[in-house]
Amino acid sequence: MKFMNLGDRLRQIRRDNLLTQQDIAAELHVSRQTVSGWETGRSYPDITSLITLAETYHLSLDEMLREDASATADLVKQDQQRKEARIVYYSVYAVDLVLVALIFLNAFEVHAFHLTPVVQMVLTALTLINMLAIGPSYRRYRILRHKSVERTLSWGSVALGVLTVVVILAMFYGVGGLNDVFWGAATGGISTLVVTVIYHRVRFGPMRKTWSIW
Numbered sequence: 001m002k003f004m005n006l007g008d009r010l011r012q013i014r015r016d017n018l019l020t021q022q023d024i025a026a027e028l029h030v031s032r033q034t035v036s037g038w039e040t041g042r043s044y045p046d047i048t049s050l051i052t053l054a055e056t057y058h059l060s061l062d063e064m065l066r067e068d069a070s071a072t073a074d075l076v077k078q079d080q081q082r083k084e085a086r087i088v089y090y091s092v093y094a095v096d097l098v099l100v101a102l103i104f105l106n107a108f109e110v111h112a113f114h115l116t117p118v119v120q121m122v123l124t125a126l127t128l129i130n131m132l133a134i135g136p137s138y139r140r141y142r143i144l145r146h147k148s149v150e151r152t153l154s155w156g157s158v159a160l161g162v163l164t165v166v167v168i169l170a171m172f173y174g175v176g177g178l179n180d181v182f183w184g185a186a187t188g189g190i191s192t193l194v195v196t197v198i199y200h201r202v203r204f205g206p207m208r209k210t211w212s213i214w
Helices: 008-016 019-030 032-040 049-056 061-065 069-107 117-144 156-174 180-204
Strands: none
Touching: 008 049, 019 032, 019 049, 019 117, 019 180, 049 117, 061 117, 069 117, 069 156, 156 180
C-alpha cells in the first residue's frame, strides 16, 4: 500500500473540496506560494494553520496528519522555534524599555538619579544596538508563524525612529545640556529620519496606517 505524505494529502483534500490554492491562502491569510510549498513538501504548515485547514475541510488533526510521522515531528520542532523566537523578541523589547527609562531618569535627574558620562554613553550604545536587534528578531518570529513581512514603513516604525532620535538627544542633553553638540545631533538625527521616510516612501510605497513596528 502506498502512503501519502502530508503535502499530497493536503493537495488531494483541497481538490476534493473544489478549492484553489488561492482560496486556501485567503482563508489562512498567507500567500499562494506558501500553500504551494505545503503541497509540494518544501515546508510544513504550523499548528495554527493546520487547525484552520482541518476546520475548513471538516477533518480532525489526526486525519490530516495520518501516515506522515515526519510532519508531526516537524510541527513539534516549529512550535519550539516559535516559542524561542517569541522569547527573544519580547526580551529584546523589554531590555530596550529598561535602558530608555534609565537614560530619561538620568537626563531629567528624576529623584536625583545620576549616571556618569561614560555610563550614559554605554547605555545609549546598548539601547541603539538593541533597537537594531528588534527588527530581525521580529521578522524571524513572523516568518516562523508563516506571516508576511512588510517592507514599507508604518506609523509604528516611524514612532520607533523618533524614539531613537529622542534617546540620542536625551543622552547629549544629559552630558552637556543645550550646547552645539546637542543641536548638531538634533539636526543629524531629524535629517536622517526624514531621509529614511522619503526613501521608503519612494521605493516601497505609501506608509502603512498601523502601529505595528514591522
